[in-house]
Amino acid sequence: MQQLLRVQNFFVSADGYGAGEGQSLERPFGHADPTVLGEWAFATASWPGRRDGGGTRGLDDRLVGDFHHGIGAEIMGRNKFAPHRGPWTDGDGLDWRGWWGDDPPFRTPVLVLTHHPRPAFTLSDTTFHFADLAPAQALERARELADGKDVRLGGGASTVREFLDADLVDTLHVAVNPAVTLGGGSRLWTSPAELDHRYHRDVVPSPSGVVHHLLWRR
């Protein structure tokens, strides 16, 4: 059985940035405003944070819903997990349990890549593991954690780039918001056409204004 490595619902600006400059506790996306970058996704019925039973059920919703479908584990970079840099210390970071509160949306094992491993912990249905691994070894570990299902590559952009450079990514769903230009930060690509020699690519403009790029290996 195939266990794909999939990028899902990755939001980028018109100029290809997944986050801005200057990430901090107050601004996990740096100078980027995630409420604008991801506005199309938050409007959908399938958005993981939605609790009111409402939301749209069109194209954007189908793609947001794929966040969970067939996924058994996530790989994320440390900078997606925490604003801290360097070793975790008792006073600064070792008590940090992610941005997502007591009920994180992942609901699978999550493998956080960091040069400073720390003990695993569980919040609701999500267990965070920490390991200092190169992309190929990280994928091997995540596949074990995923119990036969696919692995989501959660980002940030520099983590996605590392796995692309190692040719480990099977599919990508990247949502480009043409209304947002960031000019700096963590960049996925200058242009999605950079990947066209390795991936097929469907370009699907949504009625919401966002443009979905769906890539799969040639």
Added chain:
Amino acid sequence: MQQLLRVQNFFVSADGYGAGEGQSLERPFGHADPTVLGEWAFATASWPGRRDGGGTRGLDDRLVGDFHHGIGAEIMGRNKFAPHRGPWTDGDGLDWRGWWGDDPPFRTPVLVLTHHPRPAFTLSDTTFHFADLAPAQALERARELADGKDVRLGGGASTVREFLDADLVDTLHVAVNPAVTLGGGSRLWTSPAELDHRYHRDVVPSPSGVVHHLLWRR
């Protein structure tokens, strides 16, 4: 918890027909050629009949994959199940077990609506039940069978129409193939705009040529 009634991957011609005229054992879609009508779907990795591990993984694939996501039961009309009409007889129809061989793609309970109920039977992961019920009662029964999940309304077109007329359908994914005109048969709509007073509708042209219509209640 909401249990939606969803139409998924319903193929129609440019003029809105789901099947042609003259259904028979040899031609389950009558004069329509399902290999042309559904060509876009058969090319995808998620097509239920695919066994080779290949196929496209773009927009069409995401929508085909939704066939199973969150679904706990299907409702279908008798004419989707069998080419026979009238009472089942020992020599003609009572031994009929559907078009799908020993391993049907549904993998849930299927409720077949017919004026001529017959005993349920199971093939692999699919159990076919038969009942003479009006749409609202059929939906109630299917929701029980679905064990908390959504219900797929599988067609044919006249069955979808009955449930639309009873205002029971929550979402529809209809794939219009602009290359096929049928001129007669089992018709879903003259134009999808007929439903715009009751449903939001995203119109999404795919790179494959098919045009996806995604509808959800206003």
